Amino acid sequence: MSVRVYDLAHARAGDKGNTSNISVICYDAKHWDFLARELTPERVAEAFKHIAKGPIRRHPLRNLKAFNFVIENALGGGVTTSLAQDIHGKSLSNVMLAIELPDPK
Amino acid sequence: MKSRETIRVGAGAGTSDDRMVPALELAERGDIDYLVFECLAERTVSRENLARSKDPELGYSPSLHARLRMVLPICLRKGIRIVSNMGAANPLGGARAARKEAADLGLGDVAVAVVLGDDVSSIVKHRGELTLIENGEPLESILPKMISANAYLGADVVCEALNTGAPIVLSGRVADPSLFLAPMMHEFGWSYEDLPKIAQGTAAGHLLECTASVTGGCFGWPGKKEVPDLARNGFPFADVKADGGVVIGKTPGTGGRLDVMTCTEQLIYEIHDPTAYITPDCVLDISGIALTQDAADRVRVEGAKAMPRTLTYKVNVGYADGYIGEGEVSYGGIDAVARAKWAAEIVKERLKLQGFVYDDFRVDLIGMSSLHGQVDTRPEPYEVRLRMAGRTRERKAAHAIGFEVRAMHMHGPGGAGGACEPRVRDVLAVKSVLLPKNLVNAQVVVEGAL
Numbered sequence: 001m002s003v004r005v006y007d008l009a010h011a012r013a014g015d016k017g018n019t020s021n022i023s024v025i026c027y028d029a030k031h032w033d034f035l036a037r038e039l040t041p042e043r044v045a046e047a048f049k050h051i052a053k054g055p056i057r058r059h060p061l062r063n064l065k066a067f068n069f070v071i072e073n074a075l076g077g078g079v080t081t082s083l084a085q086d087i088h089g090k091s092l093s094n095v096m097l098a099i100e101l102p103d104p105k
Numbered sequence: 106m107k108s109r110e111t112i113r114v115g116a117g118a119g120t121s122d123d124r125m126v127p128a129l130e131l132a133e134r135g136d137i138d139y140l141v142f143e144c145l146a147e148r149t150v151s152r153e154n155l156a157r158s159k160d161p162e163l164g165y166s167p168s169l170h171a172r173l174r175m176v177l178p179i180c181l182r183k184g185i186r187i188v189s190n191m192g193a194a195n196p197l198g199g200a201r202a203a204r205k206e207a208a209d210l211g212l213g214d215v216a217v218a219v220v221l222g223d224d225v226s227s228i229v230k231h232r233g234e235l236t237l238i239e240n241g242e243p244l245e246s247i248l249p250k251m252i253s254a255n256a257y258l259g260a261d262v263v264c265e266a267l268n269t270g271a272p273i274v275l276s277g278r279v280a281d282p283s284l285f286l287a288p289m290m291h292e293f294g295w296s297y298e299d300l301p302k303i304a305q306g307t308a309a310g311h312l313l314e315c316t317a318s319v320t321g322g323c324f325g326w327p328g329k330k331e332v333p334d335l336a337r338n339g340f341p342f343a344d345v346k347a348d349g350g351v352v353i354g355k356t357p358g359t360g361g362r363l364d365v366m367t368c369t370e371q372l373i374y375e376i377h378d379p380t381a382y383i384t385p386d387c388v389l390d391i392s393g394i395a396l397t398q399d400a401a402d403r404v405r406v407e408g409a410k411a412m413p414r415t416l417t418y419k420v421n422v423g424y425a426d427g428y429i430g431e432g433e434v435s436y437g438g439i440d441a442v443a444r445a446k447w448a449a450e451i452v453k454e455r456l457k458l459q460g461f462v463y464d465d466f467r468v469d470l471i472g473m474s475s476l477h478g479q480v481d482t483r484p485e486p487y488e489v490r491l492r493m494a495g496r497t498r499e500r501k502a503a504h505a506i507g508f509e510v511r512a513m514h515m516h517g518p519g520g521a522g523g524a525c526e527p528r529v530r531d532v533l534a535v536k537s538v539l540l541p542k543n544l545v546n547a548q549v550v551v552e553g554a555l
Contacts, residue, residue: 014375023373083467
């Protein structure tokens with residue numbers, strides 16, 4: 001059994017230059033520790049390896065039941081020169097939500 | 106004026122392409138004191154600078170006309186003051202256009218306070234030694250192609266513009282949260298030493314700067330994150346107290362939702378280190394912020410902290426960087442994906458045979474891999490749209506991509522349909538440098554009589 005990030009949290013992607021930041025926000029604060037343990041920068045890097053070169057940093061935001069992932073070299077060279085359809089990487093939060101994690105129970 | 110205990114600052118636009126009507130609803134029914142239109146994306150100023158080079162009266166946001174025509178009558182009648190960066194690359198030209206709109210509406214001679222000094226191109230062109238933040242190379246490397254250089258000014262100079270009493274304040278590049286912080290500094294006499302208040306005001310500005318992002322836009326998900334009446338979603342405002350108390354609300358009677366979930370998504374949006382979000386006004390720390398639902402559609406913001414502002418302004422340098430060409434064509438039914446992939450190979454070969462070269466090239470199968478890549482692991486859809494794009498120094502090479510993709514109708518695999526016209530756009534690239542604040546001469550001039 002596994003859960004997806006989608007089952008426990010919501011997310012939004014933002015952009016600055018060639019860096020994407022993706023928030024992961026727990027629906028319920030009780031899942032924060034589980035995500036802190038399982039949703040590691042390494043696991044996120046694995047899910048984004050075909051999109052972003054990294055590095056990836058994770059900033060914990062316990063007060064907000066959230067994490068902020070900062071993913072460098074993720075936007076095809078940068079918003080203003082990228083050839084991608086989604087130059088801002090707005091849809092990248094959905095890559096995060098699809099990450100599978102071991103069952104918390 | 107300074108005796109007011111609470112002010113209400115409304116968000117009227119979060120991009121130049123933002124929807125219009127919610128700003129009018131906010132002015133009509135939101136009981137606001139200020140209406141802030143944030144209309145500049147990273148490269149907008151470069152684009153407007155090009156417009157200005159063709160016509161010296163242009164260079165402000167083209168949306169200025171429609172926005173002001175819509176809200177000026179109600180704002181002037183109710184005493185709602187307008188603050189906006191729609192001046193873009195030509196704030197003085199924008200001010201003249203705004204005054205003309207007011208006169209044409211029969212509203213008389215309306216003064217506009219104009220913020221100048223963000224255009225630092227004449228300063229940085231002598232400072233080729235400055236380091237580009239993005240790649241560590243010297244500014245010199247892009248100076249020959251520079252179109253514009255604009256510092257992200259802070260709330261201090263916008264506050265100075267508000268101090269003139271003009272009903273409208275127009276600027277070029279100003280940091281987004283600073284546009285919202287300025288009315289608070291003006292009304293309450295906050296200074297940059299009042300760090301907890303500057304922090305709260307900056308956090309409020311950050312929550313408001315993308316308008317509908319706190320009221321249910323860019324948020325909903327059927328069955329998971331429901332947003333009622335999203336079609337009529339309203340714009341937000343902040344109720345700010347002199348002591349730094351902040352509550353976010355939205356126009357009564359509009360759709361959408363405003364709660365801790367929507368506010369949390371926006372609070373973290375486009376932030377990197379949450380303990381050090383650098384604006385011209387402070388270094389904001391959002392990590393201790395608590396958001397609480399005060400009432401329906403009202404969220405209280407507490408606990409923002411800040412360190413003093415840095416000694417530098419971030420400067421966006423826009424420069425011409427060649428062209429991007431694009432083409433698209435669709436395939437449907439049996440072997441749609443195989444035919445699209447074959448078409449891509451043919452187009453690539455034809456571009457190569459003509460000797461065109463590209464700095465970067467990309468093939469997308471829309472419906473499979475255009476957003477998240479990994480074409481080989483995706484299930485095949487019934488229909489797929491081939492998209493090819495390339496960046497190049499030569500306009501002709503850029504145009505050839507869309508030309509050859511369109512030719513798939515007649516010269517490619519069977520059953521291609523619906524190709525688009527070849528698309529070519531100028532690349533306006535943006536990189537940034539840090540410039541000492543003391544080199545920048547931010548100032549205010551007033552157009553018209555006060």
